[in-house]
Amino acid sequence: MNSKLTEDCYKLLRTVPRGNVTTYKDLAIALGTKAYRLIGRIMNKNPDAPNTPCHRVVNSNGKIGGYFYGTSKKKELLAKEGISTIGDSIWEFDTVRFKFPSNKDS
DNA sequence: CGCAGTCTAGCAC
């Protein structure tokens, strides 16, 4: 089941530099799809956990959303990456947020 | 605030 979406999903996620985070939405858009939920689904399953830093993926509103190991663990990991969190939201989300290059030549 | 859209994987028949 090597769906292109899943494969690219991990690939894009791995392109996110340490200390930065991305959103499910941006990931889906970057993949050229609209299956925002799909991203979350893949992350939840996370068959490539050590290779797929799903903790670098957060909701579009800068919230953590969820984590297989618990949002608390996610916040801890993010803190180690150099990202702080407030409650269940990312601190300076817009600053640490990593935007994928959109190839949109109009 | 509630529903619909989109995709994959797992469970049921």
Add this chain to the structure above:
DNA sequence: GTGCTAGACTGCG
């Protein structure tokens, strides 16, 4: 083997 449901989301009414 095929069909349906659920899920770490988002956008619009």
